[in-house]
Amino acid sequence: MLSLKKQNITKWIVFLPAFAILLTFSITLAIIISAERAEYYKSLENTRVAYVKRSKAQAQERIDKLIDYINENEKFLMNEAKDEVKNIVNFAYKSINDIYIENPNLPRDQILEKIKKKLRDTRFFNDLSGYYVIFGLDGTCIMHGANKELEGKNFIDAQDAAGQYYIKEGIERLKREEAFSLIYPWKNPQDAKVRNKIGYARQFAPLNIYVASGRYEDELRERIKKETQKLLLNTKYGEYGYIFAYDYDGNTISHGDHSLVGKNRLDVVTNHQFIIKDIVEGGKRNPEGFFMSYVASYHPTAQDRSKVSFIRAIPQFRWVIGTGAYLYEENNAMLEQEQILKDKMQSTIINMLAVSLIIMLLVMGIMFFISTKLRSVLARYENHLLLSNKQIREQKMVFETLYQKSADGIWLLKEGVFVDCNEAIMKMFKAKDKKELINVTLADLSPEFQPDEQSSYEKALWMNALASQQSVHKFEWQARACDGKLFWISVMMTTIHMDKGIIQHCSVRDITIRKALEDENKNQKKLLIHQVEHDTLTGLPNRNLLQDRLTQAIKKASRDGKVLGVMFVDIDKFKSVNDSLGHDAGDILLTTIATRMKSSVRETDTVARLSGDEFIVLLDGCKDVSDIFVAIKKLVSAFQEPFLLGNESFKITMSIGVSVYPNDGEVASKLLKNADIAMYKAKSKGRNRYVFFDQEMNQETNEHLEIEKSLRKALDKNEFVIFYQPQINLQSEKIVGFEALIRWNHPTRGLTAPGYFINIAEESELIIEIGNWVIKEVMRQIKVWYDMGLDPGKTAINIAGKQLEEAGLVSFMIQSLRESGCKPEWIEMEIVERFIMKDTTKSIALLKRFRELGVDISIDDFGTGHSSLAYLKQLPITKLKIDQSFVQNLEESGEDRAIARTIIELGRGLGLKVLAEGVETQGQKEFIYSSGCELMQGYLFSKPIAAADAELLLKNQMHML
Numbered sequence: 019m020l021s022l023k024k025q026n027i028t029k030w031i032v033f034l035p036a037f038a039i040l041l042t043f044s045i046t047l048a049i050i051i052s053a054e055r056a057e058y059y060k061s062l063e064n065t066r067v068a069y070v071k072r073s074k075a076q077a078q079e080r081i082d083k084l085i086d087y088i089n090e091n092e093k094f095l096m097n098e099a100k101d102e103v104k105n106i107v108n109f110a111y112k113s114i115n116d117i118y119i120e121n122p123n124l125p126r127d128q129i130l131e132k133i134k135k136k137l138r139d140t141r142f143f144n145d146l147s148g149y150y151v152i153f154g155l156d157g158t159c160i161m162h163g164a165n166k167e168l169e170g171k172n173f174i175d176a177q178d179a180a181g182q183y184y185i186k187e188g189i190e191r192l193k194r195e196e197a198f199s200l201i202y203p204w205k206n207p208q209d210a211k212v213r214n215k216i217g218y219a220r221q222f223a224p225l226n227i228y229v230a231s232g233r234y235e236d237e238l239r240e241r242i243k244k245e246t247q248k249l250l251l252n253t254k255y256g257e258y259g260y261i262f263a264y265d266y267d268g269n270t271i272s273h274g275d276h277s278l279v280g281k282n283r284l285d286v287v288t289n290h291q292f293i294i295k296d297i298v299e300g301g302k303r304n305p306e307g308f309f310m311s312y313v314a315s316y317h318p319t320a321q322d323r324s325k326v327s328f329i330r331a332i333p334q335f336r337w338v339i340g341t342g343a344y345l346y347e348e349n350n351a352m353l354e355q356e357q358i359l360k361d362k363m364q365s366t367i368i369n370m371l372a373v374s375l376i377i378m379l380l381v382m383g384i385m386f387f388i389s390t391k392l393r394s395v396l397a398r399y400e401n402h403l404l405l406s407n408k409q410i411r412e413q414k415m416v417f418e419t420l421y422q423k424s425a426d427g428i429w430l431l432k433e434g435v436f437v438d439c440n441e442a443i444m445k446m447f448k449a450k451d452k453k454e455l456i457n458v459t460l461a462d463l464s465p466e467f468q469p470d471e472q473s474s475y476e477k478a479l480w481m482n483a484l485a486s487q488q489s490v491h492k493f494e495w496q497a498r499a500c501d502g503k504l505f506w507i508s509v510m511m512t513t514i515h516m517d518k519g520i521i522q523h524c525s526v527r528d529i530t531i532r533k534a535l536e537d538e539n540k541n542q543k544k545l546l547i548h549q550v551e552h553d554t555l556t557g558l559p560n561r562n563l564l565q566d567r568l569t570q571a572i573k574k575a576s577r578d579g580k581v582l583g584v585m586f587v588d589i590d591k592f593k594s595v596n597d598s599l600g601h602d603a604g605d606i607l608l609t610t611i612a613t614r615m616k617s618s619v620r621e622t623d624t625v626a627r628l629s630g631d632e633f634i635v636l637l638d639g640c641k642d643v644s645d646i647f648v649a650i651k652k653l654v655s656a657f658q659e660p661f662l663l664g665n666e667s668f669k670i671t672m673s674i675g676v677s678v679y680p681n682d683g684e685v686a687s688k689l690l691k692n693a694d695i696a697m698y699k700a701k702s703k704g705r706n707r708y709v710f711f712d713q714e715m716n717q718e719t720n721e722h723l724e725i726e727k728s729l730r731k732a733l734d735k736n737e738f739v740i741f742y743q744p745q746i747n748l749q750s751e752k753i754v755g756f757e758a759l760i761r762w763n764h765p766t767r768g769l770t771a772p773g774y775f776i777n778i779a780e781e782s783e784l785i786i787e788i789g790n791w792v793i794k795e796v797m798r799q800i801k802v803w804y805d806m807g808l809d810p811g812k813t814a815i816n817i818a819g820k821q822l823e824e825a826g827l828v829s830f831m832i833q834s835l836r837e838s839g840c841k842p843e844w845i846e847m848e849i850v851e852r853f854i855m856k857d858t859t860k861s862i863a864l865l866k867r868f869r870e871l872g873v874d875i876s877i878d879d880f881g882t883g884h885s886s887l888a889y890l891k892q893l894p895i896t897k898l899k900i901d902q903s904f905v906q907n908l909e910e911s912g913e914d915r916a917i918a919r920t921i922i923e924l925g926r927g928l929g930l931k932v933l934a935e936g937v938e939t940q941g942q943k944e945f946i947y948s949s950g951c952e953l954m955q956g957y958l959f960s961k962p963i964a965a966a967d968a969e970l971l972l973k974n975q976m977h978m979l
Contacts, residue, residue, distance in 0.1 A: 301338030427526035842872030902936025
C-alpha cells in the first residue's frame with residue numbers, strides 16, 4: 019500500500035496540468051482577440067490603400083494605352099496622306115511622260131500646253147481641294163491649277179512666311195534627288211494665318227520641269243480629331259467608367275454625360291474647386307500625366323461623387339483627357355472586408371474553444387493514466403533501491419575484469435612512476451610477475467637513448483609534461499622487454515584529475531610490425547628517388563641529378579680554388595646504326611658506351627646521359643686544364659677498341675665539346691650551353707674530335723641568334739624586297755624571263771644579299787614564312803606588269819627544301835594565284851637538285867601536281883646533286899639550269915667545258931630547255947651559245963635590279979647584247 023502522501027502526489031499530477039491548460043487557454047484567447055482586432059483594422063486600411071492604388075494604376079494604364087493608340091493612329095493617317103499626295107504626283111508624272119512620248123517631234127512649248135490642258139482642271143481629295151502646280155527648273159510657274167494668274171511669273175526669289183526661299187531650295191534639292199516629300203508652311207491670301215502643308219515634288223528631266231501638289235496638314239488633323247472624339251465618347255469602363263476630354267479652352271470634347279459635349283465648362287466649380295480649369299492647366303504643365311483627387315460634378319446614380327483620376331495632355335490636339343474611379347466603391351469594398359474579418363475572428367474564437375476543450379479532456383485522461391502507472395513505478399523504485407548496492411558491487415567486478423583482460427595494455431602512472439598494470443602489459447613486456455612493471459619509470463624499461471638520439475629519461479619527463487598540459491598526448495616509444503629485446507610501442511597518455519591527486523592513464527599497443535613496414539616504405543621511396551634522378555636505360559645520372567652535382571661541384575671548386583671541366587659528348591652517326599640494326603640493338607650499344615665511358619673516368623667524376631646519344635662528363639676537382647686534357651685522352655683512348663654487337667663490330671667515334679669553370683661560365687647552365695656550342699663546332703669540323711669552347715664561338719652563336727631575331731622583325735616590318743635578274747634568249751636578243759631574288763633592306767647594313775641570312779632562315783624554319791611572302795609578292799608584281807601591257811615572260815621563284823616539305827604548299831600556291839590574279843604559265847618554280855634526289859618518289863609526285871596546275875619547273879644548280887639519270891627522265895621538269903660553278907671556269911677548264919656540253923646535250927635530248935647562269939664574260943657567252951644553249955643569265959647582261967628598274971628595262975629594251 020502506498021502512503022497517503024504518495025496518493026496526494028498522484029492527484030496533483032492529474033489536476034495541475036488541467037488547471038494550467040485552462041489558464042493558458044484564457045491568456046491565449048485574450049491575446050488572439052487583441053491580435054485579430056489589430057489585424058482587422060490593418061486589413062481595412064490595406065484594403066483602402068490597395069483599392070486607391072489599383073484604381074490609379076488602372077486609370078493611368080487606360081489613358082496611356084489610349085494616347086499611344088491615338089498617336090499611332092495619327093502617325094498612320096499622316097503617312098497615308100503623304101503616300102496619297104505622292105501617288106497623285108506620280109500619276110501626273112506618268113501623264114506628262116505619256117504626253118512627252120506620244121509627241122516626240124513637237125516643240126517643248128506645245129508639249130507643255132498639252133500637259134496644262136490635261137492637268138489644269140484635275141481635282142482630287144475628298145473635298146476636291148487638291149490641284150497640281152508645274153514649275154520650270156529656272157523658277158518660272160508653268161501651270162497653277164488654282165490660280166492661273168501666277169503662270170508665267172518667276173518665283174526663284176519668292177519667300178514663304180518663314181522667310182525661306184522655298185522655290186529656289188526645292189529646285190536645288192531636285193538637282194540632287196529626282197523627287198522628295200516635305201512639310202512646309204503656306205499662307206493663301208484668303209487664310210488668316212500660316213498653315214503647314216504636306217507636299218511632294220518630282221522632276222521631269224526631259225522638259226526641265228517639275229510637278230508638285232500638296233494638302234493642308236490641319237485639315238487632316240481635324241479629321242483625326244473627329245475620329246478620336248468618336249472613340250472617346252464610345253469608350254466605357256465597367257458600369258460607370260468613361261473618358262472625359264477638354265480642349266485647352268475648356269470646351270468639352272468627351273464626357274459620360276453626352277449632353278455636355280461642346281459646352282465650355284472652364285468655370286464649373288464643385289466643392290469650392292475649379293475642377294475643369296485645374297484639369298486643363300495640370301495637363302498643360304505635366305505632359306507625362308498626373309493624378310488628381312476631387313469631387314466630381316457628375317455621377318449617374320451615386321450621391322458620393324469623390325473621385326481620383328489620371329489626366330494627360332495630347333499636345334498636338336490641344337486636348338486634355340482623363341479617366342478615374344469613384345471612391346464610394348471603396349466604402350462598399352471596405353464593408354465587405356469588415357464583414358469577412360468579423361466572420362473570421364468569430365470562427366477563430368470558436369475553433370480555439372473547441373480545440374482547448376478537446377486538449378484539456380485529452381490531457382486529463384493521459385494524466386489519469388500516468389498516475390495509475392506512477393503508483394506501480396514508485397512501488398518498483400522502493401524495490402530497486404534495495405538492489406542498487408548489490409548491482410554496484412557487480413559493476414565494480416565487471417570493470418576490474420575488463421581492465422585486466424583488455425587487449426590493449428593499460429598502465430596507471432602517478433608522479434612519473436607506474437603504480438599498476440593489466441595482464442596485457444605483462445604479456446607485452448614478457449614479465450613473469452607484476453612487480454617487475456610497477457614502481458618503475460618509463461625510462462627504466464627503455465634503452466638509454468631513443469632512436470632519435472634523445473635520452474630516454476629526459477624524453478619520458480617531456481612526454482609526461484605534455485600529457486599534463488594537453489590532457490591527452492599520444493607518442494611512439496622504443497621499449498625494452500624483460501628479456502632485453504627492444505620493441506616499439508604506441509602510448510596514449512591521458513591525465514585524470516582526482517580528489518587525491520593526478521593519475522595518468524596509459525593505453526599501450528605493440529607497433530613493432532607497423533614500424534617495420536614503415537622502414538620498408540622508406541627504402542622504396544629511396545629507390546623511387548633514384549629512378550627519378552637516373553636514366554632508366556643506362557643507369558647513369560640524368561639531367562636533374564647532373565644539374566645538382568654540377569651546381570655543388572661549382573661551389574666546391576670556387577671554395578677550393580680549382581677548375582672543373584664539362585665535356586658534352588655526342589656519338590657520331592649513331593642514328594645510322596640505330597636505323598640499320600633496330601632500336602633494341604641501339605639500346606644495347608648505348609648501355610655498352612655508358613659502361614665504357616664510366617670505366618674511363620675517375621670515381622669522383624660524373625658521367626650523365628642527357629638524351630638519345632648525348633652524354634655529359636663532369637670532371638670534378640681538377641688542378642688545372644692539363645687534368646682535363648688527360649681525362650679527354652683517356653676517354654678517347656677507351657673508344658679506340660671496336661664495340662661488339664652480336665657478330666658485328668663497330669668503330670664508334672665522338673664529337674666532344676669542352677667548357678671549363680670558371681673561364682667559360684660560373685653557373686651550371688652557362689657551362690652546359692658553352693660545352694654544347696663547342697660540341698657543334700666539333701661536328702661542323704668533321705666529327706671525331708674534341709673542341710674547347712672560346713668566346714668566338716659564343717660571338718658566332720649570339721650573331722646567329724641576333725640575325726634570327728632580326729629576321730622575325732623584318733617580316734613584321736616589311737623589310738624584304740625582290741630584285742629581278744633578266745634571262746636572255748641570245749637568238750632573239752630579248753628578255754624571255756626573270757629570276758626573282760630576295761634582298762633584305764637591313765636597318766643598319768643596308769641592302770643585304772641572301773648569303774648573309776638565308777642559311778639561318780632555313781635552320782630556324784623562318785624560310786617557310788619568307789618563301790611564302792616571296793611567292794605572293796612576285797605574283798603580285800607579275801600581274802602588275804602584264805596589266806601594264808608589258809611582257810616579262812616567265813619569272814622563276816626559288817623554292818626552299820623546307821617549303822616543299824610543307825603539306826599545304828600546293829593549296830597555298832593555288833590560293834596565291836587566285837588572290838593575285840597571276841596566271842600559272844607566267845611563273846616557274848626553281849628547285850635545287852639535291853632536294854629532288856633526297857626522296858625521288860615523293861618529289862616526282864609533288865612536282866606532277868605543280869605541272870598539273872600549269873606551272874613550269876626548273877632544276878637549279880644542275881650537276882652538283884648527284885642526279886640519277888633513271889629518275890631524271892621521270893621528273894616532270896621543263897628546264898635545266900647549268901650551275902655557275904661550271905660556267906665560271908669554262909675558259910680555263912676543259913673538264914668544266916665537257917660537263918657544260920654534256921648538260922646541254924642531255925637537256926636537248928630530254929626535250930628540256932637549258933639555261934646557263936652566272937655568265938660574266940664574252941668568252942663564256944660565245945662557248946655556251948656555240949654549244950647549243952640559247953638561254954643565259956648573268957652580270958654580262960644585267961645584275962639583279964629593283965622592280966621599277968626592271969619595268970624600265972622591259973619598256974626600253976632594244977637589244978640586250
